[in-house]
Amino acid sequence: MSSHQHQQDPNHVQKQPNGPKIKDVSGSVVVIMVPLPAQGHLNPLLELAHLIASYGVPVHYVGSASHNHQAKLRFHVPPSSTPGNIRFHDFPTPPFLSPAPSPNSPHKFPSHLQPVLETTSSLRSPVADLVRSLSSGSRRVVVVNDSLMASVVQDAASVPNAEIYIFYAVSAFALCWYVWESRGMAPPPEVEVDVAELISSKGFPSLLDSFTDEFLKFVASEDEFEKFSSGSIYNTCRVVEGRYVDLFASAATNGTMTKHWAIGPFNPVKVPEKRSRRSAHLCLEWLDKQAPSSVIYVSFGTTTVLSDEQIREIAMGLERSGQKFIWVLREADKADIFSGGGEARKIELPQGFEEMVETRDLGVVMRDWAPQLEILGHPATGGFLSHCGWNSCMESISMGVPILAWPMHSDQPWNAVLITRVLKIGLTVKDWMSQEDVVKSSTIEGTVKALMASEAGEEMRKRAAELGAAVRGSTDEGGVSRAELDSFIAHISR
Known part of the structure; x- marks a missing residue:
C-alpha cells in the first residue's frame, strides 16, 4: 500500500x-x-x-x-x-x-x-x-x-x-x-x-x-x-x-x-474519488495504471522560465533515473495570460525524447495546465520535483508527498530550507548558493533515485506521509x- x-x-x-x-x-x-x-x-x-x-x-x-x-x-x-x-x-x-x-x-x-x-x-x-x-x-x-x-x-x-x-x-x-x-x-x-x-x-x-x-x-x-x-x-x-x-x-x-x-x-x-469531466485528465488515467509511490511529479510553477539547455538536462536526468514521471513543461505566465501578441516560445525537448517516453511507458509530458492537487493526491505519486512555491509546498505536504527542492527565486529558497532542513521531508537538487547556472543531468538523476529508489528516500516518504496525516x-x-x-x-x- x-x-x-x-x-x-x-x-x-x-x-x-x-x-x-x-x-x-x-x-x-x-x-x-x-x-x-x-x-x-x-x-x-x-x-x-x-x-x-x-x-x-x-x-x-x-x-x-x-x-x-x-x-x-x-x-x-x-x-x-x-x-x-x-x-x-x-x-x-x-x-x-x-x-x-x-x-x-x-x-x-x-x-x-x-x-x-x-x-x-x-x-x-x-x-x-x-x-x-x-x-x-x-x-x-x-x-x-x-x-x-x-x-x-x-x-x-x-x-x-x-x-x-x-x-x-x-x-x-x-x-x-x-x-x-x-x-x-x-x-x-x-x-x-x-x-x-x-x-x-x-x-x-x-x-x-x-x-x-x-x-x-x-x-x-x-x-x-x-x-x-x-x-x-x-x-x-x-x-x-x-x-x-x-x-x-x-x-x-x-x-x-x-x-x-x-x-x-x-x-x-480530500481528492474526490469520482472525477469531474474537467479533471478526467489523461495523466490521471495513466497514473491509475502505475504502482503505488512509483511516479515522480515534476513541475516548476507559473513563474519559472528554464533555458533550453536546462530543459535538455532535466530530460536526460529523468530518463537515466529510470523512474516514471509526469513532467509539466509549459511556459511561465505572462501578466495577462489571455493576451496574444508575439510568437509563443516552443519549448524543445531532445529529439525523439517524447516518442521514447511513450514507447517505454516511462511517463507523461504535459504542455498545458495540470490538475496538480489530484496528481499529488494519487496513490501512484511518490515524490514532487518542485520550485518550492508555497502553494505547491502546502499541497504536497497535505497529500503526504516528499519534495525534491529546486528553488528559483522569491520565498522559494526559504521554503526549500524548511522542507529539507526543518521538516526533513525532502532533498535539495540545487544548492542555492551555487553559482552554476545549469543543473546537470547527473545531479537530477542522482537526486531522483535518492528519493524514489533508496531506503533513505523511503524513510523520507514515511515522514511526509505522517506529516500529511497530521495536517489532514x-x-x-x-x-x-x-x-x-x-x-x-x-x-x-x-
Missing part, C-alpha cells in the same frame, strides 16, 4: 466546515478579498473565500476582469460544489505591458510581471467605493487583502464598521527570515540547529539574491500600510510551522495587529486548523 494511499480511505474524508457552532452571519457580516494579480496569490485567496463562504458569510472577490477569469479558470474545486455566495467584481485597470518571460534573463525572478503590479494602485478607489457601499447595509465589512495590496485597501480603515486583515501568501518560516534580515536581527536561539549551521556556512538565502531591487521597493512601499490591519491570516498549519507563526507574530507586532490565524491548508485535503487531521472538527478557522469566523461575526 502506498505511503499516502489514504486518499482512498473513507476515514480520511475532509469534513468541510459548515459553521456548525457559529451562527449564520449572512446579511450582517460580509468579506471582501483583495488578491495580488499573480497565480500564486490569486488561488489561495479564492480557496479561503470558499472556506469562509461555507459558513454562510457572503464573500466579494475583487480584481481585473482578466485576473478574476484566471482565478476561476484554474480553480480546482468543480463549479457544482462552489458556494453560491461568492461574487466577483471586475474592476478596470490601466493598460499594462504583458511581455513573454525570457529564458535568457540574467535573474530568475519574474520581473516581467512588475508592470501589472504597478497598476494595482488603480484598484484603491473602486475597492474603497465597494467597502462604503457594503458598509451601509452590513453590521461589519471585513477586508482580507494580500500583504502586497495593503495600500489598495487603506481607505477601509476610515470606515467605522470595516476591519482589515492581512493575508500572507508565503510560509511563516520565510516571513521570519524576511523580518530578521530586513531589520538586521539575528534569529532567536530556539531556531533549529541545522538551520543555524546553514547560516554560519553562508549557505542561507538572502533577500538580495532572491528578489529584484524593483520588487523589494514595491514590498517596502506596501509595508507602511500594514499598520491599518487588525490581524494576520496564513495559509499554513501549526502542525507544520507553529513555532514560526509565533516567532513572526512576536517580531511583527505593531501594537494593533494582535490576532494571528494559521488556517491552512486552504486547499482541499488538523482540518477535521477538533483539529487545530479547523479551530483557527472557527476562531476567525467567530471573531469577525462577534
Whole structure:
C-alpha cells in the first residue's frame, strides 16, 4: 500500500466546515478579498473565500476582469460544489505591458510581471467605493487583502464598521527570515540547529539574491500600510510551522495587529474519488495504471522560465533515473495570460525524447495546465520535483508527498530550507548558493533515485506521509486548523 494511499480511505474524508457552532452571519457580516494579480496569490485567496463562504458569510472577490477569469479558470474545486455566495467584481485597470518571460534573463525572478503590479494602485478607489457601499447595509465589512495590496485597501480603515486583515501568501518560516534580515536581527536561539549551521556556512538565502531591487521597493512601499490591519491570516498549519507563526507574530507586532490565524491548508485535503469531466485528465488515467509511490511529479510553477539547455538536462536526468514521471513543461505566465501578441516560445525537448517516453511507458509530458492537487493526491505519486512555491509546498505536504527542492527565486529558497532542513521531508537538487547556472543531468538523476529508489528516500516518504496525516487531521472538527478557522469566523461575526 502506498505511503499516502489514504486518499482512498473513507476515514480520511475532509469534513468541510459548515459553521456548525457559529451562527449564520449572512446579511450582517460580509468579506471582501483583495488578491495580488499573480497565480500564486490569486488561488489561495479564492480557496479561503470558499472556506469562509461555507459558513454562510457572503464573500466579494475583487480584481481585473482578466485576473478574476484566471482565478476561476484554474480553480480546482468543480463549479457544482462552489458556494453560491461568492461574487466577483471586475474592476478596470490601466493598460499594462504583458511581455513573454525570457529564458535568457540574467535573474530568475519574474520581473516581467512588475508592470501589472504597478497598476494595482488603480484598484484603491473602486475597492474603497465597494467597502462604503457594503458598509451601509452590513453590521461589519471585513477586508482580507494580500500583504502586497495593503495600500489598495487603506481607505477601509476610515470606515467605522470595516476591519482589515492581512493575508500572507508565503510560509511563516520565510516571513521570519524576511523580518530578521530586513531589520538586521539575528534569529532567536530556539531556531533549529541545522538551520543555524546553514547560516554560519553562508549557505542561507538572502533577500538580495532572491528578489529584484524593483520588487523589494514595491514590498517596502506596501509595508507602511500594514499598520491599518487588525490581524494576520496564513495559509499554513501549526502542525507544520507553529513555532514560526509565533516567532513572526512576536517580531511583527505593531501594537494593533494582535490576532494571528494559521488556517491552512486552504486547499482541499480530500481528492474526490469520482472525477469531474474537467479533471478526467489523461495523466490521471495513466497514473491509475502505475504502482503505488512509483511516479515522480515534476513541475516548476507559473513563474519559472528554464533555458533550453536546462530543459535538455532535466530530460536526460529523468530518463537515466529510470523512474516514471509526469513532467509539466509549459511556459511561465505572462501578466495577462489571455493576451496574444508575439510568437509563443516552443519549448524543445531532445529529439525523439517524447516518442521514447511513450514507447517505454516511462511517463507523461504535459504542455498545458495540470490538475496538480489530484496528481499529488494519487496513490501512484511518490515524490514532487518542485520550485518550492508555497502553494505547491502546502499541497504536497497535505497529500503526504516528499519534495525534491529546486528553488528559483522569491520565498522559494526559504521554503526549500524548511522542507529539507526543518521538516526533513525532502532533498535539495540545487544548492542555492551555487553559482552554476545549469543543473546537470547527473545531479537530477542522482537526486531522483535518492528519493524514489533508496531506503533513505523511503524513510523520507514515511515522514511526509505522517506529516500529511497530521495536517489532514488538523482540518477535521477538533483539529487545530479547523479551530483557527472557527476562531476567525467567530471573531469577525462577534
